Amino acid sequence: MAAEGEELSNKRIILEDYVVGFPTEEHMVLTLSTVRSKVPEGSTAVIVKNLYLSCDPYMRGRMSRPLHKSYTEAFVPGAVITGYGVAKVVDSGHPDFKAGDLNTSNKQLKFIILRGKTSVNSSFPQYLSYFLHDLSxxxxxxxxxxxxxxxxxxxxxxxxxxxxxxxxxxxxxxxxxxxxxxxxxxxxxxxxxxxxxxxxxxxxxxxxxxxxxxxx
The missing domain is CATH 3.40.50.720 (NAD(P)-binding Rossmann-like Domain)
Structure with missing residues (x-):
């Protein structure tokens, strides 16, 4: 069954090509897409809206062409640049999440569909950004x-x-x-x-x- 609900605008940052030296705007491109605000009936997917995204030093290494094994996988040209974020659940078909829950995980879009349990809820919404620095x-x-x-x-x-x-x-x-x-x-x-x-x-x-x- 097709997803229902409002059609939402979704921004994505795409890596254009592997980076040598300092990354510039030419290495990335902003694209727009859409996502429905409701998950399909019977699905266990979770739709979240990112509230905060973190740009961290390790991400620069992921922009380079992979020449040896690393503790984290390299980004792929043409694909979304991922990073850690704090998000709020918009809609959920998963028993571990409900609309309004706050969570932290590796995020890549403004609105992203997750499948499976990935995070811990926060009871302190005024300190949400702390999960990307002091509690990162x-x-x-x-x-x-x-x-x-x-x-x-x-x-x-x-x-x-x-x-x-x-x-x-x-x-x-x-x-x-x-x-x-x-x-x-x-x-x-x-x-x-x-x-x-x-x-x-x-x-x-x-x-x-x-x-x-x-x-x-």
Whole structure:
């Protein structure tokens, strides 16, 4: 049975081609499509409307031509660029979701049809955007890695690789708050300057291929 309900406008960002260097507007294109506001009768699909979308550093790596295996799959030219988001359920045929539920997951469209359980509801709608920064995957990785796995003590030396990255920035601050001596490394002078002047790390290393330089 065909889906009923209002016909809604749906925006999508498509990757035009693999990126070399810095991505520009020419690498992406905005397209418009439509989606019905009701799922077909008997379907277990879920239609959600994205409220927030996150643009994260790891997405740049996914825009490159895949030359080796990575922890996340590369984007495909001609396909939608996906990312993490917070969304509200518009309509649902799935028993685990009902209209009005709030959830977080990997989103790709303004309105997207999901099948299966993918998220956790939030009781704090005023803090929804927190799920894309303070409570995001990168932040949870930093917290668990530092406090529950490494568990350094005050006065110990903590080395943070890729200290200017989404995870590394927070680990460096956790270490400073703990009273540790923090050594960080990054791949360029610009990143090292950021770590020194803004984030206040004690010792910095520039790592570029096989060369390591220590900065005062």
């Amino acid at each position: 995957n990168a932040r949870c990785t930093a917290y668990v890695g530092f406090h529950e796995i490494s568990s350094p003590k005050k006065g110990e030396t903590v080395y943070v690789s890729a200290a200017s990255g989404a995870v590394g920035q927070l680990v460096g601050q956790f270490a400073k708050l703990m009273g540790c001596y923090v050594v960080g490394s990054a791949g360029s002078k610009e990143k090292v300057d950021l770590l020194k002047n803004k984030f206040g790390l004690m010792m910095l290393l520039t790592i570029r291929r096989s060369r390591i330089s220590m900065l005062p």
